[in-house]
Every structure is written in C-alpha cells, then in structure tokens.
Amino acid sequence: MIFLPDFFAEVRKIEQEMRDLLERVHHGAEAVGSMPYANLVPPVDIMERGNTLEIVLDVPGINGEDLTIQFGGGVLVVTGRKPAPEYVNSASNFVCMERNFGTFRRKIYVQRPVDMTQSRAVLENGILTITLRTQPERRGSLRQIPIKTVSTKATSEEIE
Numbered sequence: 001m002i003f004l005p006d007f008f009a010e011v012r013k014i015e016q017e018m019r020d021l022l023e024r025v026h027h028g029a030e031a032v033g034s035m036p037y038a039n040l041v042p043p044v045d046i047m048e049r050g051n052t053l054e055i056v057l058d059v060p061g062i063n064g065e066d067l068t069i070q071f072g073g074g075v076l077v078v079t080g081r082k083p084a085p086e087y088v089n090s091a092s093n094f095v096c097m098e099r100n101f102g103t104f105r106r107k108i109y110v111q112r113p114v115d116m117t118q119s120r121a122v123l124e125n126g127i128l129t130i131t132l133r134t135q136p137e138r139r140g141s142l143r144q145i146p147i148k149t150v151s152t153k154a155t156s157e158e159i160e
Contacts, residue, residue: 013109016075016107016109017107017109020107040082040100040101040102040103040104041104041105041106042057042058042059042078042080042104042106042128043057043058044056044057044106044108046108051133051134051135052131052132052133052134053110053112053114053131053132053134054129054130054131054132055076055108055129055130055131055132056127056128056129056130057078057106057127057128057130058126058127058128059080059082059123059126059127059128060126061082061126062080062081062082062126064123066080066081066082066083067079067080067123067128068080069121069130071110071114071116071119071132074109074110074111075107075108075109075110076107076108076109076110076130076132077105077106077107077108078105078106078108078128078130079103079104079105079106080103080104081102081103081104082100082101082102082103082104083101084101084102085101088101110132112134112135113134113135113136114132114133114134114135115133115134115135118133119131119132119133
C-alpha cells in the first residue's frame, strides 16, 4: 500500500492563511489611529537547528507582559500589544507618523510534532526568540505489534 502526503492538509493550511489575511484586512480599522492592522504584524525568521525550530520575531517597544504565545493544532500564535506613546494622544499636529501601535496576532504553522515541555521563549532587546523542541515523526514509521496466541481448546478444569 502506498501512502501519499495529505494533499488536503496543505489545502486547509492555505485556506486558513487566506482567512487570516482577510481577517486582518477586515479588522484594520481597529488599530490605533489610522495605522493599518497589517503593518503591526512583526517580521519573523524561522530556522531549523537539529531537533529544534527557532522562531525569531522583531517586537521592539513591547514588554513581555504584553505578549502571549500559544501552541495547538500545529499552529503557533503570537499575540501582543504595543502601546502608543503619550504624545500620540496629545493635541499635536503630526507632520509625519510612521510608527505602528496597537495589537497584532501572528500565526506560524508548524508541520512537526513538538515537545512543549522542552520549548521556551526569550524576549531580549525587542527580539522574541521562541525555541520549539521537535520530536521524531511517529506516523508512517513501522512499529511491531505483538501477537498474543489464544488456545480455543477447553481444558479439563474449564469443563468441570
């Protein structure tokens, strides 16, 4: 029997990414001021190092208390809030305003089993580094199933 990769899993992943994109566009007005929500999504680098995935996000100006990291169903979700400085809420007339403030949510799809007991996150100098310990894939690997032999002959003790 030949096992093919789960084509529909990839289709579901693309469908979810499209939903996320549409949700970000739809909720753009919820950002502080006129800043678009899409600009608040931090850039990410993902590296594979042996049996770990290292995910690095730029989150300057965000405190650890304003970040949340969750993992489930093969999706790592990083949410955060970058507060606007006090001068943004003042009666100033801005000549230029390019910095982003508000909330964000970044989803990262992880296609490997993860050992969450060995995973960690470190925030240092505006850089969030998440290290996920991956586990060997168990699906598709051959495993021996023991066979128990049962006798169907009745013994003399069972008849009495």
